[in-house]
Amino acid sequence: EAGVTQFPSHSVIEKGQTVTLRCDPISGHDNLYWYRRVMGKEIKFLLHFVKESKQDESGMPNNRFLAERTGGTYSTLKVQPAELEDSGVYFCASSLTSGRETQYFGPGTRLLVL
Amino acid sequence: EDQVTQSPEALRLQEGESSSLNCSYTVSGLRGLFWYRQDPGKGPEFLFTLYSAGEEKEKERLKATLTKKESFLHITAPKPEDSATYLCAVQASPGGGTSYGKLTFGQGTILTVHP
Numbered sequence: 573e574a575g576v577t578q579f580p581s582h583s584v585i586e587k588g589q590t591v592t593l594r595c596d597p598i599s600g601h602d603n604l605y606w607y608r609r610v611m612g613k614e615i616k617f618l619l620h621f622v623k624e625s626k627q628d629e630s631g632m633p634n635n636r637f638l639a640e641r642t643g644g645t646y647s648t649l650k651v652q653p654a655e656l657e658d659s660g661v662y663f664c665a666s667s668l669t670s671g672r673e674t675q676y677f678g679p680g681t682r683l684l685v686l
Numbered sequence: 687e688d689q690v691t692q693s694p695e696a697l698r699l700q701e702g703e704s705s706s707l708n709c710s711y712t713v714s715g716l717r718g719l720f721w722y723r724q725d726p727g728k729g730p731e732f733l734f735t736l737y738s739a740g741e742e743k744e745k746e747r748l749k750a751t752l753t754k755k756e757s758f759l760h761i762t763a764p765k766p767e768d769s770a771t772y773l774c775a776v777q778a779s780p781g782g783g784t785s786y787g788k789l790t791f792g793q794g795t796i797l798t799v800h801p
Contacts, residue, residue, distance in 0.1 A: 617789065
């Protein structure tokens with residue numbers, strides 16, 4: 573069974589540009605999460621989808637970040653316009669249910685904003 | 687606000703030298719405590735979930751335990767391939783506006799095992 577996949581693995585952009593990250597969860601997993609780790613800090617929650625609906629977006633830093641999950645399958649996270657402080661590793665995770673279910677993580681997208 | 691503190695930040699062991707990693711937490715109501723392993727350049731890999739105080743789980747050289755305030759990850763006779771960052775995360779019980787899905791992570795413990 574394929575795990576969580578993320579694309580691209582790395583992205584280097586200039587301040588002010590737009591970047592779109594993609595996450596494909598494990599097939600059949602209704603729950604999809606985005607997390608971020610900035611340099612020297614812990615992994616932090618960004619938002620949680622249940623199917624195509626946003627269950628919790630309390631961790632989204634500001635309105636430059638837009639997450640979508642059309643059709644309840646893959647998800648995209650767009651950063652527009654990117655700022656220097658957006659650099660970090662963006663992880664996606666998925667789980668079968670929202671309860672005590674294990675969240676399985678993807679390999680992450682390493683974003684560097686210059 | 688949920689908080690997780692892991693100690694030590696880094697741990698260097700000789701092969702075969704057993705030790706423990708600590709994860710202290712404060713959460714409004716614990717739904718689950720998760721241990722992950724992360725290798726450089728990769729995403730967190732699930733190890734264990736603990737749900738209630740007194741619970742223990744084992745996998746190969748690793749054993750995780752849970753109390754009402756902290757969790758320990760015991761590593762018995764470690765090997766160089768156990769070198770990784772070990773992450774602890776908590777999931778809070780729903781209610782009071784808290785999301786019931788999100789994980790709150792600690793900063794991790796970087797474990798290096800020398801041959």
